[in-house]
Amino acid sequence: MKSKKIVLRFPATSADQPLIYYLVKDYDLVVNIIKANINPHKEGTLIMELSGANYEQGIEYIRSCGVQVQPLTEEIVRNHDRCISCGACTAVCPSGALYIERPEMNVVFDGEQCIVCQLCTRACPVRAMEARF
Amino acid sequence: MGVQKTYAEINERIRQGKAVVVTAEEVIQLVKTEGLTETARKVDVVTTGTFSPMCSSGVYLNFGHSAPRIRGHKVWLNGVPAYGGIAAVDTYLGATALPDDDPLNSSFPGEFRYGGGHVIHELVAGKPVTLKVWSYGTDCYPRREIETEVTLDQLNEAVLFNPRNAYQNYNVAVNCGSRTIYTYMGMLKPHMANIHYSTSGQLSPLLKDPHFRTIGVGTKIFLGGGEGYVAWNGTQHFPSVQSGPAENSILAAGGTLTVLGDLKGMSPKWLLGASFIGYGATMVVGIGIPIPILDEEVLRYAALSDADLYAPVVDYSDAYPNRKPESLGLLSYAELKSGWVTIKGKEIPSAPLSSYSKAKEIAEILKDWIQGGKFELTVPVKTLPTPADGVVGKPMPDKGTSGVK
Numbered sequence: 136m137k138s139k140k141i142v143l144r145f146p147a148t149s150a151d152q153p154l155i156y157y158l159v160k161d162y163d164l165v166v167n168i169i170k171a172n173i174n175p176h177k178e179g180t181l182i183m184e185l186s187g188a189n190y191e192q193g194i195e196y197i198r199s200c201g202v203q204v205q206p207l208t209e210e211i212v213r214n215h216d217r218c219i220s221c222g223a224c225t226a227v228c229p230s231g232a233l234y235i236e237r238p239e240m241n242v243v244f245d246g247e248q249c250i251v252c253q254l255c256t257r258a259c260p261v262r263a264m265e266a267r268f
Numbered sequence: 269m270g271v272q273k274t275y276a277e278i279n280e281r282i283r284q285g286k287a288v289v290v291t292a293e294e295v296i297q298l299v300k301t302e303g304l305t306e307t308a309r310k311v312d313v314v315t316t317g318t319f320s321p322m323c324s325s326g327v328y329l330n331f332g333h334s335a336p337r338i339r340g341h342k343v344w345l346n347g348v349p350a351y352g353g354i355a356a357v358d359t360y361l362g363a364t365a366l367p368d369d370d371p372l373n374s375s376f377p378g379e380f381r382y383g384g385g386h387v388i389h390e391l392v393a394g395k396p397v398t399l400k401v402w403s404y405g406t407d408c409y410p411r412r413e414i415e416t417e418v419t420l421d422q423l424n425e426a427v428l429f430n431p432r433n434a435y436q437n438y439n440v441a442v443n444c445g446s447r448t449i450y451t452y453m454g455m456l457k458p459h460m461a462n463i464h465y466s467t468s469g470q471l472s473p474l475l476k477d478p479h480f481r482t483i484g485v486g487t488k489i490f491l492g493g494g495e496g497y498v499a500w501n502g503t504q505h506f507p508s509v510q511s512g513p514a515e516n517s518i519l520a521a522g523g524t525l526t527v528l529g530d531l532k533g534m535s536p537k538w539l540l541g542a543s544f545i546g547y548g549a550t551m552v553v554g555i556g557i558p559i560p561i562l563d564e565e566v567l568r569y570a571a572l573s574d575a576d577l578y579a580p581v582v583d584y585s586d587a588y589p590n591r592k593p594e595s596l597g598l599l600s601y602a603e604l605k606s607g608w609v610t611i612k613g614k615e616i617p618s619a620p621l622s623s624y625s626k627a628k629e630i631a632e633i634l635k636d637w638i639q640g641g642k643f644e645l646t647v648p649v650k651t652l653p654t655p656a657d658g659v660v661g662k663p664m665p666d667k668g669t670s671g672v673k
Contacts, residue, residue, distance in 0.1 A: 219319065219540065219552065219623045223454045225607075226462035226619035235607060240624035258455045260321060260542035260621070261552065262381070 138165065138186035140207035140250070141194075145179040149200050158185070162193035169250055182207060182251055210251055211266055213244040218263035224255040233264075270564050271308040278312045278560050279644045287312040289638045291631040292471045292559075292570060299571040304564050307571070313638055313645065314570040316473040317490070317556040317630030320466055320622035321542050323452070324432035324503060325551045326362040327388050327531055330424040331399055333357055339409035342402040344368075346387045356409055360429075361387060363541075363551035373673075376546060377450040383549025386541025388428075391420045392492070393536035426531035428492055428539070432502035434555050436474035436523035437579055440465045440599055440618075442611065445585030450546020454621055456584055463581070463609060463618045468627035469574045469601030473557035476570045478509045478520040479655060482559050484648025489527065490556030490634045493538035495643070496529025498557075501652045509655045512578040513598060519578040522661075523652075527555065538630070554626065556634040560645050574601035581611060591663070 145154075150173055158164045164187035173179035187193065194204055211232075220242040224233045232248035233255055235241070244264075255264040281287040288311050290298060295314045299307045339356040343349070349368060350361040365384035372378050391397055396417040405412045420426055441453035442463045449456050453464045467475065477483050487498040502524025510519045538554030561567045581596040582588050596611055603609050609618045637643035653659045 220625045221319075221552075221623040222620040223464070224619075226464065226617040227455050227457070235619070237605070237607070240605070240620075240628075254455070257377075257379075257545045260454075260544055260550075261540055262543065 138167070138184040139190070140169070140182070140184050142205045142207050142210055143181045143183070143197065144203040144205075145173060145181065146201045147176050147178050149202060150177060150179050151175045152200060154197050154200055154202065155181075155183075158193050158197065162189040162196065163187055164189060164193045169252075182210075207249070207251060211246065211249050211253070211255070211264060214263045214265060217261050218242060219261055221260065223260055224258045224264060227254050227258040229254065271305060273312070273560070273562050275560060275645055275647045281312055282638055282641055282644050285639070285641055287638060289313045289315060289635045291628065291635055292316045292476050293628060293631070295567070295571050296470060296573045299567065304567060304571070308561055308564045308567045311561050311567070314476065314559045314561060314567075315556060315631040315634040315638070316476050316559065317471050317554070317627040317634065318434060318468045318473060318622060319538070319552060319554045319626035319630060320468070321452070321544070321550045322430060322433045322435075322553040323364050323550045325428070325430035325553055326360055326384060327391070327426055327428050328358065328360045329426040329531075330358050331418055332422070332424055334411060334414055336411045337409045338401050338403050338411035338414055339406060340401045341404055344398075344400040346382075346390065346397050347400075348382070348384050348387050350384075363388065364548055366549055373546060379545060380543045380547070380549045383541060383543070385539075385549055385551025388531070388551060389536050389539055389541045391426065392531060392534050392539050394420060420532055427528055428496065428531045428534065429499070429526075429528045430553065431526050432504060432524045433527050433553055434473050434502070434525045434557070435467065436472070436478065436507065437519075437521045437577075438466045439582040439588070440579050440604065441584045441588070442581055442596065442616070443585045444583040449585055450544070451584050452544055452547045452550070453584060454619075455545060460611060460614055460616050463604075463611070463616045464621055465579060465599075465601075465604045465618065466621040467579070467601070468622050468624050469577055469605065470572065471624065471627045471631055473555060474523040474525070475520055475577055476572065477557075477559050477566070478507070478518060478523070478569055480507065480523065480652045481566050482562065482648070483525070483557055484652050485650040486646050486648050487557065488643070488646040489558075490554065490630055490637070491527055491529040491534065492531070492554055493535030494529055494533030496527050497646075498525050498648075499528045500526040502526050504661060505653060506659050506661050507653065507655045512576070512600070514575065514600065517576040517578060517600065518572065519580070519598060521580075554630050556630040558634060558638060558643075558645055574605055577601045579604070
C-alpha cells in the first residue's frame with residue numbers, strides 16, 4: 136500500500152496525548168515520522184508518512200481528538216517567479232524531488248517526492264523555495 | 269584562402285538586416301553538419317550568455333546635493349553600508365555588503381538574507397530605497413545627517429561597475445571532509461556526496477574566445493538586461509589555455525572582465541540579490557557577449573561544446589581554504605551537466621550554480637538584438653592580456669599571524 140505524507144497540527148490540549156501510539160496499536164497503521172515539534176501545553180506540528188488498511192479510520196480518530204490533518208505536498212512551495220533554474224538545490228535534495236530536466240536544464244520540483252527536510256530552503260540562493268506550515 | 273571578415277563588414281550586414289547570428293549552442297551543431305569553413309562563411313556572429321553569482325559587482329551612484337549640503341562620510345542604502353571614501357555625494361555599493369546589524373556567521377551557518385545585491389535589485393526594479401548619510405560637518409558641507417528615500421530615476425547617475433565578472437572557467441567544488449560545509453559554491457555535503465560547478469559551459473562567454481581574439485576593452489555586451497561595455501580585464505585576470513584530456517578539448521582558466529553599464533537601462537530580471545548560507549550575500553548577474561566570426565580560428569573556439577571544455581575539481585574542505593594547489597582531476601561540462609560524475613571511483617550527483625537555461629535566454633535575447641539591427645559590434649580599443657602573455661597570480665605577502673575560524 137502506498138504511504139501518504141501528512142502534516143498533523145496539534146492543539147495545545149492534545150499535545151500530551153500519545154495519539155501515534157493508538158494509530159499503531161488500535162488501527163494497525165505503519166508510521167514513519169519525518170519531523171516533529173511537539174511540546175506539552177503548546178500547539179505542535181508533526182510530519183509523517185502513514186499507511187495501512189485502516190488509514191481512513193485512523194485519520195478519523197486523530198481528527199476526533201482535535202488534530203488537523205493535511206496532505207504534505209503543499210508544504211514546501213516553489214516560487215516560480217523567483218526561481219532562476221540555477222540548480223543549486225538539486226544535488227542537495229536527498230529525495231529527488233528537485234531535479235534538472237535535460238537537455239533544457241530547467242529545475243523541476245516534484246512535491247510528491249518531497250520529504251520536507253527543508254535543505255532546499257537553505258541551499259536556494261534566491262530564496263525561491265519556501266516552507267509553509 | 270580562408271574566410272576573413274571585418275567588424276565593418278559584419279556591422280554593415282547587421283544594418284541591412286542580413287547578418288546571420290546564432291547562439292553558442294546552435295553553432296556547435298552547425299559546424300558539425302556543415303563544417304568549419306562553410307559555417308565561418310555563413311555565420312557572422314555567435315552570441316554567448318551567463319547568469320551566475322558574481323561577487324565582484326556593484327554600483328556607483330551620485331545621489332545629488334541636499335540643502336544645506338552634506339559630504340557623505342558614511343552612507344547606507346536600505347541599511348547596507350556603501351563606500352563614503354569618494355566625493356561628497358558619490359558612493360559605491362558593493363554586491364556583497366551586509367547590514368551593520370547582520371548576525372553574520374555568529375549563529376552558524378548564517379543566512380545572509382539581504383545585502384548589496386538585493387539593494388541593487390530593488391533599485392533597478394524602481395522601488396524606493398532608504399538613503400542614510402552621516403557626516404562630520406565642514407564649512408562647505410555643514411549638514412551632518414540625512415535620512416531620505418530615493419528611487420533610481422531620482423539619482424543623477426547609477427552605473428553598474430563590476431571589477432571581476434564572467435569568470436572564464438571555474439573550480440568544480442567537492443567536500444572531502446567529514447562535515448557539511450557552506451561555501452560560495454553552495455552547500456557541500458561531506459564525503460563527496462555532491463559536487464557543484466558554476467559556468468554555463470558551452471555558452472560561457474570567455475570559454476568561447478579563450479585567446480581574447482575579439483573580446484577586449486570597449487566590447488559592447490548584454491549586461492543586466494541592458495547594454496554595457498567591457499571596461500578592462502577583470503581583477504585576477506590570469507588567462508591560460510591547456511589541452512584537455514579528450515582530443516581537441518581545452519582546459520581554459522583564469523580570464524575575467526571588468527564591465528560597466530548604465531543601471532537605468534537594466535532590468536531586475538537580470539540583476540538578482542543572492543544569499544549563500546554560511547558564506548554571504550552576492551548578486552546574480554546576466555552577461556551576454558557577441559563573438560564576431562572574423563575567421564575559422566575564431567569559429568573553431570566559439571564552436572567548442574560541453575564535451576570539449578574541462579574544469580578542475582577542487583576539495584573545498586582543505587585544498588581551497590588552505591590554498592593548496594591540489595586538484596582531484598578534470599571533468600568536462602558534458603559530464604558535469606549529465607547530473608552524475610565519477611571521482612576516485614565514486615559516483616556523485618552534480619549540480620550547477622549557474623543557470624544554463626537563463627544563460628541560453630540571454631544568448632537568444634542578444635541574438636534578437638543583433639538580428640533586429642539594434643545592436644552593432646564594437647572593435648576593441650585595446651586587447652586584453654592573452655594566455656600568451658603569461659600573466660600569473662601573486663599570493664599575498666603574509667607577514668603576520670592571524671586567527672582562523
